[in-house]
Amino acid sequence: MRLCLTLLCLLIPLPALAAQLTLDLGDGSRHWQSEQLLTHPLARDVTIEQDVAYKRTMHYRAVPLAALLEGVKPSDHLQAVALDGFAAEMPAGPLLQPGPAQAWLAIEDNARPWPPLGQGKAGAGPFYLVWTQPQASGIRPEQWPFQIASIRSLAAVEVRFPALLPDPALPDADPVRQGFVLFQQNCLACHRLNGAGDAHLGPDLNLPHNPTEYFQPAFLRQYIRDPQSLRHWPQAKMPGFSTQVLSDQELDALLAYLKHMAGRKPR
Numbered sequence: 209m210r211l212c213l214t215l216l217c218l219l220i221p222l223p224a225l226a227a228q229l230t231l232d233l234g235d236g237s238r239h240w241q242s243e244q245l246l247t248h249p250l251a252r253d254v255t256i257e258q259d260v261a262y263k264r265t266m267h268y269r270a271v272p273l274a275a276l277l278e279g280v281k282p283s284d285h286l287q288a289v290a291l292d293g294f295a296a297e298m299p300a301g302p303l304l305q306p307g308p309a310q311a312w313l314a315i316e317d318n319a320r321p322w323p324p325l326g327q328g329k330a331g332a333g334p335f336y337l338v339w340t341q342p343q344a345s346g347i348r349p350e351q352w353p354f355q356i357a358s359i360r361s362l363a364a365v366e367v368r369f370p371a372l373l374p375d376p377a378l379p380d381a382d383p384v385r386q387g388f389v390l391f392q393q394n395c396l397a398c399h400r401l402n403g404a405g406d407a408h409l410g411p412d413l414n415l416p417h418n419p420t421e422y423f424q425p426a427f428l429r430q431y432i433r434d435p436q437s438l439r440h441w442p443q444a445k446m447p448g449f450s451t452q453v454l455s456d457q458e459l460d461a462l463l464a465y466l467k468h469m470a471g472r473k474p475r
Contacts, residue, residue: 311337398445
């Protein structure tokens with residue numbers, strides 16, 4: 209009889225464990241369980257018409273992210289860290305604004321899991337930073353981190369990682385300086401440079417060699433626009449950066465920064 213009960217228990221599916229979000233905002237860590245967030249007083253159903261991760265309209269239960277960022281100021285700098293090592297660097301200002309572009313923390317319900325992001329891939333849960341009306345504030349795809357595990361308050365990138373800085377003697381209007389800003393927005397979430405950065409998803413873009421040193425210029429542009437068109441393999445994770453995300457002028461500035469940093473490797 210006891211053996212039968214044991215076998216019966218093994219056959220009964222156990223409920224999925226609630227996910228936990230860690231917030232480290234400078235005054236100690238706080239933890240939110242997904243079940244708590246799903247029933248948060250400010251939680252509501254939101255429709256995201258141009259979902260960056262799923263490439264289609266999606267519907268989520270979400271909480272305004274600003275409601276969870278108690279004590280954070282617009283001048284602060286935040287980092288969202290994903291389960292796979294993706295680390296999105298974000299100024300706090302846009303995350304705190306009530307609109308027109310508004311940041312929401314979407315929460316996956318274990319009873320209704322989100323679809324996979326592709327064949328053989330996991331979904332965007334358990335937590336996903338989504339935006340309503342993102343075009344109103346020029347929100348970029350790298351500002352939509354998914355599979356979030358934690359959000360933390362940190363010093364700005366240039367303070368934490370001086371090895372990323374271009375030559376201080378460059379004029380303020382030099383395209384390299386714009387390229388440095390674009391690198392932070394579009395590349396630093398996955399890559400390091402000169403060993404500097406918090407991401408672990410992609411390779412270092414200057415050590416041992418900078419891509420401007422081994423790619424022909426036309427092929428490097430093609431690779432950034434559509435990685436799979438140059439190197440195709442199913443496990444690839446790098447997204448393409450279309451002209452809607454990164455204009456030709458911005459791509460010029462980003463490449464100028466990379467080429468400049470090829471001459472600023474650590475000695």
